[in-house]
Amino acid sequence: MRKIIGIGILVLLLLSVGGYFYVYKEHRDISTEAESYSMDVKMLFLDYQNNEVEADKKYLNKTIVVSGEVSMLNFETQSVVLNNKLFAVFSEKIRSDIKIKSNIKLKGRLIGYDSLLEEIKMDQCIILN
Secondary structure, three states, X not given: OHHHHHHHHHHHHHHHHHHHHHHXXXXXXXXXXXXXXXXXXXXXXXXXXXXXXXXXXXXXXXXEEEEEEEEEEEOOOOEEEEOOXXXXXXXXXXXXXXXXXXXXXXXXXXXXEEOOOOEEEEEEEEEOO
16 A cells, blocks of 8 residues: 555656746747748748648748838837838847838747738747847
């Protein structure tokens, strides 16, 4: 009986430790990851317009580099919109030299496509140029 209880406690302990490391694993550092894809916003948007399911398989949760023209800029939320099609949230403060109508290249994680707003969403972005 003691042997069964001991084995049960050991199994419970192993499952607890394994669960802890699964849930509390290190967060990704997108700024140091190599990008999976590099393109302009128009090409990325076209991929989503042609086939959203295939584009999600290809880009979702991947680190990508995109370039485009700043169409909206919000220093309070640390976000920009490129070409009226890509909404990007930054991990750090946006540089003050970034202006509307300027062309930028950014790197971040693609988190989805909003088909209602027809907008691609990225987070953890940094400006590369």
